Amino acid sequence: MTNNKFFELLPQNFQGFKILLELLDNIREAILLIDKDYQILFFNKQFKKFFGINEKNFPKFLYEVIKHRRLYEIIEKVFSTDEEVREEVEVEHPEKRIFLVTGKPVNLDLGSGYKDTALFSFYNITRLKRLEQMKTDFVAAVSHEIKTPITAIKGFAETLLEGALEDKENARRFLQIIKKHSERLNSLVEDLLILSAIELGELKLNRSWISLGEVFDTVITTLEEKARKKGLYLKKELKDGERIEIYADRDKLIQILINLVDNGIKFTEKGGVTLKYEDKKACISVIDTGIGIPEEHIPRLGERFYRVDKARSRELGGTGLGLAIVKHFVKAHGWKMVIESRVGKGTSVHLFIGG
Template identity: 55%
Template sequence: MKHVLFRRILFSYIIIVPLLFIPLGIYLSQVIKDNHVSKLKESLGIQAGLIADEIPRHSKDSLDDFCRRYKEKTGARVTIIESDGKVIGDSDELSEKMDNHQDRPEIQEASVNITGSSIRFSRTVQKDFFYFAVLLDEKIFLRLAVPLYDMEKAISSLRMRIAIASVITLIAAILTGLLQARKITKSVEEIAAFSREVTAGNFKTRLFLKEKGEIGELAKNINTMAHELKIRLERSNEDRHRMEELLKNMHDGFVLLDAKGKVLICNPAAKKVFGVERDIEGRSLLEVIRNVGLTDIMKKVTDKEESVVQEIEIAYPKELYLMATAAPFYYPPQSENVSGVMLSFHDITRLRQLEDMRKDFVANVSHEIKTPITAIKGFAETLMAGAIDDRENALRFLQTIKNHSERLNSLVEDLLTLSRIELGDIKIEKAAVSLDDVIDTVFTTLRNKAEIKGIYLKKEIPENLGEIKADRNRLTQILLNLVDNGIKFTESGGVTVKVRSLELGVWSEKDLISELKTQNSLIS
């Protein structure tokens, strides 16, 4: 590139010399020629007028001598021609041997305009001549001819001077061109080297040129451009880094597709959801992930060109329920054609499981509530049917109704407690509590139920166990539920509540879970 630019600049300086001096030489040569011809016309016209008065008209035999005599006086070739073109006198040749001159340009012009002139090569004397003819009395033509030595000499001298000036100017142009070419190519090379540094990512470098004017302004603008480019690239890298971190740490899966359905971006969450371990950028999403719901949602987006929210289910690598949101994106923003599709996947599997648990919970609660209600209704109807008159049975029935009412009230309290726990409104009021008293209270409440099923209740408490800090009501409720479940799911035998003190310290999660399992098995 450097040598090409150098040659072009140097050539532009060299070519301007011939482009300037060749037309100038041609123009000046023509000016000299026209000026010389004009002077010759004027001079020969005067001489022709003087000669015309002396032409002997009575004798044609002496005209050759007459012409020779006047050539010696004027230095011009003298020719006398009749109106039919016949030469009757000439200073250089015998007139009778000369050709007819009627077709000569100067003779034809003079026959029309009285005078005529032309420049041509004379075959007779083998020289370039300027011919001037004048019509005399419409009978004969007097023609004077002079060689163009002076004009040719002047033109040759001019051409020599122009050639010398051209050579000098050419040498100066070459020297100037060399200096300018080196100067410009050096600046261009520095700019090129600077651009290579910037392209390589070195934005700290700066371009320093001594030149002023346009090149200096260009260097200043390039430095400003490099600085702005550095700032924008840093911002772009920061934005890209933020986007990468955002996509990497997103809990939801995100996939960006082009207009052909090929993956442009796929974050780790999406790869994990669909069980993809390798990079899938550049591949078709539907080739990597075969899912009917996904195919359907992408078709809706591309057909309608609007956002779509739809639940999809996947079975691999594990069964999951996803809420997929798909939206078209346009680039550039003002484009009318869809450039691709943005997909996000929110895992709602836990919500589905909670929904199933809620349904099971409602069903279980309904069953638990229905049992005491049915019992209360049955015993109430029995009493209304006449059993109320049987005092012993009536009291037993009323006690049963009371027990089921308490059971129903306990269920309602449990539901209210769950509600308060979910709302974060439950309060723990700690006080000194005797575990022996709490267990006795629970056994008293559930003894009747245990006796009916043939289950015994037993407690094992160390003698030296003192009181603990706890919320008596919450502790009683927890223990009541545990013992109640023990009675409910124990076919035979009994339920033992065993209390023992644990060493203070930091427990690992594994040890704590093991201990809780042990305690639960003892209660059951």
């Protein structure tokens, strides 16, 4: 720091000065003090970090470290208007960051000529901006998902009102389409409510010792009609007589398994879905003989609205939120989920529930 102009200009015998510098080095903002000729008078540690300054490239003038045009425009504005300027700036080097830059002229009496100086602070808002972007993207995705069923419901209701109601056969078909879309809308809102409760930190587990066999039975009872309609089997594999008890939130576990088995049924045309438990590995698996998932998609499953085939998922009444919810519930239990799949052969979702 001894190459710092600021040092030369201030009394060295002042202990408090050192403390002040120490404090400036420990704040989150980068601080920069320059004069009108862009000569650097002072910067703190954070500034060095943000702009990649080390002992080797220790700069005398600002243009040695900063090449960003927009920043110079801001600096010029500060010197020319004598007013505080506050702007968001995206910087590419040495790393992509977004800063809230505040600059203002300061009239420091530094004794030897450095009167026209300006102080700049750089607050890193990259993370904040990213969150903001995620929120905007999410709202856009939700609106898009909601729009599809609403358009269909509105369209078919209008067609019915415009006369299709008299045409008995078509009327029935249209009403069925309306029903299907309103059901999808309903699932969407339900899933969104669950996700928002999770994100508000309202996800509390109510754990107790429960019988896994009984949970499997509940899941099978809920979905056997759906499987039967597609001509698929739905079975459990638990060694006979083995009374396995696990420590879990019963309702959440049922929701997890219903989601997974439901996916299994939806994405399987031949064969079926098996619910299995392997005591040795402490692993619950949902195994199907369906279409499988191409490898490159697997890491992204569980992101909200991420689907291998959007049109197909919607057609099947899916919301694209099932796995996102499952992921949260699994994590809350401290379990691990692993998805294994082979295209054309089937998919297995494993839940490792051992501690």
